[in-house]
Amino acid sequence: MDAEVRQNLRQMIWLLIGLTLLVLVIAIGLSGGGLATTVSIFRTRFLGIFIEAVPFLLLGAMVSGLIDAFVRREDLIRFIPRNRYLATTVGAFLGLAFPVCECGVVPVARRLYGKGLPVSVGIAFLLAAPVMNPIVFASTLAAFGFGSVLILRFALTAVIAIGIGFLFATFMRPTQVLRASALAPVSGGSDEVLVAPLVRVSSDRQSLLKGLGAAVGSATEDFFDMVRYLIIGCILAAALQTVISQEVLIRLGEGPVISVIVMQMLAFILSVCSTVDSFLALAFVGAFSTGSIVSFLTFGPMIDIKSTLMYLGVFQRRAVLILLAMPLIMTLAAGVIINLLGVQ
Amino acid sequence: MHDQDHHHPAPSALEWAKSVLLAGLGGYFLVTLLTGNVTNYINYRFTWLSVMAAGLFTLFAGYSLYTLIEQRRAAHNHDHSHHGHDHAHDHHHTMNWLVLFIAMIPLALGLLLPSKPLGAEAINGNVSLNAVSAAGGPRSLPVDPFDWTVLDWLTAFNHEASPAAFNGREARVIGFVYEEPGFPVDHFMVVRFTVSCCVADASAIGLPVAWGANERLPENTWVEISGTFQAGEFRGTVVPILRADQIAPIDQPAHPYLYP
Numbered sequence: 265m266d267a268e269v270r271q272n273l274r275q276m277i278w279l280l281i282g283l284t285l286l287v288l289v290i291a292i293g294l295s296g297g298g299l300a301t302t303v304s305i306f307r308t309r310f311l312g313i314f315i316e317a318v319p320f321l322l323l324g325a326m327v328s329g330l331i332d333a334f335v336r337r338e339d340l341i342r343f344i345p346r347n348r349y350l351a352t353t354v355g356a357f358l359g360l361a362f363p364v365c366e367c368g369v370v371p372v373a374r375r376l377y378g379k380g381l382p383v384s385v386g387i388a389f390l391l392a393a394p395v396m397n398p399i400v401f402a403s404t405l406a407a408f409g410f411g412s413v414l415i416l417r418f419a420l421t422a423v424i425a426i427g428i429g430f431l432f433a434t435f436m437r438p439t440q441v442l443r444a445s446a447l448a449p450v451s452g453g454s455d456e457v458l459v460a461p462l463v464r465v466s467s468d469r470q471s472l473l474k475g476l477g478a479a480v481g482s483a484t485e486d487f488f489d490m491v492r493y494l495i496i497g498c499i500l501a502a503a504l505q506t507v508i509s510q511e512v513l514i515r516l517g518e519g520p521v522i523s524v525i526v527m528q529m530l531a532f533i534l535s536v537c538s539t540v541d542s543f544l545a546l547a548f549v550g551a552f553s554t555g556s557i558v559s560f561l562t563f564g565p566m567i568d569i570k571s572t573l574m575y576l577g578v579f580q581r582r583a584v585l586i587l588l589a590m591p592l593i594m595t596l597a598a599g600v601i602i603n604l605l606g607v608q
Numbered sequence: 609m610h611d612q613d614h615h616h617p618a619p620s621a622l623e624w625a626k627s628v629l630l631a632g633l634g635g636y637f638l639v640t641l642l643t644g645n646v647t648n649y650i651n652y653r654f655t656w657l658s659v660m661a662a663g664l665f666t667l668f669a670g671y672s673l674y675t676l677i678e679q680r681r682a683a684h685n686h687d688h689s690h691h692g693h694d695h696a697h698d699h700h701h702t703m704n705w706l707v708l709f710i711a712m713i714p715l716a717l718g719l720l721l722p723s724k725p726l727g728a729e730a731i732n733g734n735v736s737l738n739a740v741s742a743a744g745g746p747r748s749l750p751v752d753p754f755d756w757t758v759l760d761w762l763t764a765f766n767h768e769a770s771p772a773a774f775n776g777r778e779a780r781v782i783g784f785v786y787e788e789p790g791f792p793v794d795h796f797m798v799v800r801f802t803v804s805c806c807v808a809d810a811s812a813i814g815l816p817v818a819w820g821a822n823e824r825l826p827e828n829t830w831v832e833i834s835g836t837f838q839a840g841e842f843r844g845t846v847v848p849i850l851r852a853d854q855i856a857p858i859d860q861p862a863h864p865y866l867y868p
Binding site: 282323 | 626630637640646648649650654657658660661664665667668671672675704705706707708709710711713714716717718720721723724725726729730805806807808809810
C-alpha cells in the first residue's frame with residue numbers, strides 16, 4: 265500500500281511538472297516575440313510529424329487488434345516452421361502478410377508475442393517489417409525507380425534482420441529479452457519453440473461482430489500504450505530539428521565513412537516513417553553518397569528515436585542495446601562498403 | 609486487468625477521460641481537414657491518411673464510450689450477464705493520468721495555439737537554389753511558363769548549363785519574402801518550402817529577386833512577382849536573377865508548400 269501511495273505521489277508530481285511546462289510553452293507561444301516564433305516553428309514541426317505518423321500508428325494498432333481477435337496461436341504454428349532458424353527467416357518476411365510501418369510494427373510484434381511467437385522470429389519481424397512490406401516497396405520504387413537503391417535497401421534489410429534474429433535464437437533466452445509485461449505468454453520451456461500453445465486450447469473463433477468489437481477495444485489500449493513513445497519521439501525530433509541546422513549536418517557529410525554516419529544520425533533524429541522516408545532521402549541524393557542513402561533507408565526504419573522508445577516498452581534494456589548496436593554497426597559497414605565499391 | 613465479471617464497478621474517471629481524449633483527437637483531425645490547415649503540416653497527397661485517422665479515432669471513441677455506458681448500466685443494475693466486452697489480455701496496460709497527459713499534448717498544442725505554416729523564421733541556413741526532385745525521373749513542367757512555380761524554375765535551371773540561357777524569359781511566381789544576410793537593399797529572395805511528406809523534411813528553395821525600389825519589403829510577406837530573368841552574380845556564382853517589374857502583396861496561398 266505504501267509503495268502504491270508513493271507511486272501515485274510520484275505520478276502526480278510529474279503530472280504537475282508536465283502541466284506547468286505545457287502551460288509555459290503555450291503562454292510563450294501566445295506572447296509574441298522571438299521565443300514565440302521558436303515555439304511556433306516547433307509546434308508546426310511537432311504536429312507535422314505527429315499528423316503524418318499517427319494514422320500509421322492507428323492502422324498498426326487496428327491490425328494488431330484484428331490479429332488478437334481473429335488469429336489463434338494454432339494458426340501461427342501452421343505458418344511458422346518448427347526449426348527456429350527457418351522460423352526466424354520466415355519472420356523477416358512476415359511483414360508482407362502484416363503490412364505495417366515502424367510506428368505500427370511494435371504493437372503488432374508485442375501482440376504476436378502474446379500469441380506465443382518465438383522471440384527471435386519477433387526480432388527478425390520487428391527489424392525487417394517496416395521495410396519488408398508492399399507499401400514501402402511502392403514508395404521506394406516511386407522515389408528511386410527499379411535500381412540499386414531499391415534492391416540494396418530490401419536485400420540489406422533482410423540480411424541484417426535475419427542475422428540479428430539468428431543471434432537472438434542462438435544466444436538469448438526469452439527471459440533475457442522480453443520485459444515481464446510482454447513475457448507472460450512466452451514463459452515456460454527452455455526452448456522458445458511453440459510447445460505450450462499446442463497444449464493450451466485457445467478459445468474458439470469468435471463471432472464476427474464480437475471479434476470486431478474486441479479488436480477495436482484492444483486497438484484502443486494498444487494505441488494508448490504506444491502513443492506516448494510516439495509523442496515523446498515527435499517532441500525530441502521536432503526540438504532537435506528546430507535547434508540543429510540541416511546544413512551543418514550536410515557539411516559534415518562528405519567522405520565515404522562520415523557521410524554514412526551523418527545519414528544514420530539524421531535517420532535516428534528525424535524518425536520519419538519508413539513508408540515515406542524514400543522521398544526525404546531524395547533530398548540528399550545530390551550531396552550524399554549512395555552508401556549513406558542506403559544505410560539511411562535501412563537503419564532508419566529499424567532504429568530511430570521513436571522506435572527506440574517503443575522498444576523500451578517491450579524489451580529489456582540489454583536487448584534494446586543489442587537491437588541498437590547491431591543494426592548501427594551492420595548498416596555502417598554496408599554503407600561504407602557500398603561507397604568503396606563505387607555503386608551508383 | 610479488466611476482470612469485471614463479478615463486481616461490475618462503474619467505469620473510472622480515467623476511462624471516461626480516455627474516451628473524451630479519443631473523441632477530441634478525432635475532432636482535431638476533422639477540424640484540421642475542414643479548415644485546410646492540414647496543408648500547414650503535411651504534403652497534400654497524404655491528406656487521406658488524416659481522413660483515415662479521423663475515422664479511426666471516431667470509431668475508437670465511439671466504441672469505448674459505448675462500452676463505458678454499458679459498463680455503467682451493468683454497475684447500476686448489478687446485472688451479472690456478460691456484455692461482450694471481455695478484456696482477456698495477456699499483458700498489463702500501464703495506463704495512468706501521466707500517460708493521458710502525454711497523449712493530450714498534441715491536442716493542446718493543436719487547438720490552443722494558432723496554426724501557422726513554416727515561414728522565413730524557420731529557414732535554417734541557406735535557401736537552396738537546387739530543385740528537390742522526386743519520383744526519380746525529371747519533373748514534367750507545366751505547359752504555360754506563367755504557371756511555373758519557384759520549384760519549376762529551379763528545376764529548369766538545374767537542367768541547363770548556362771544561366772544566360774534564361775535571359776529575357778518572363779516569369780510570374782509567388783512566394784514569401786526572405787532577406788538573405790548581406791543582401792543589398794533592393795534584393796531579396798522569393799522563397800517557398802518544399803514538403804515531400806511532412807514538415808519534418810521541409811526545405812527552403814528560392815529565386816533571387818532584384819527590384820528597383822530603394823526600400824526593404826517586410827520579411828515573410830507573401831507576394832506575386834512578375835518580371836524577366838537576367839543572369840547575374842549571386843553568392844559568388846552567376847545564376848538567373850529575377851528582375852521584378854511588378855510586386856503585388858497577396859494572401860498566403862491555400863497550399864503554402866510546394867510538393868516535389
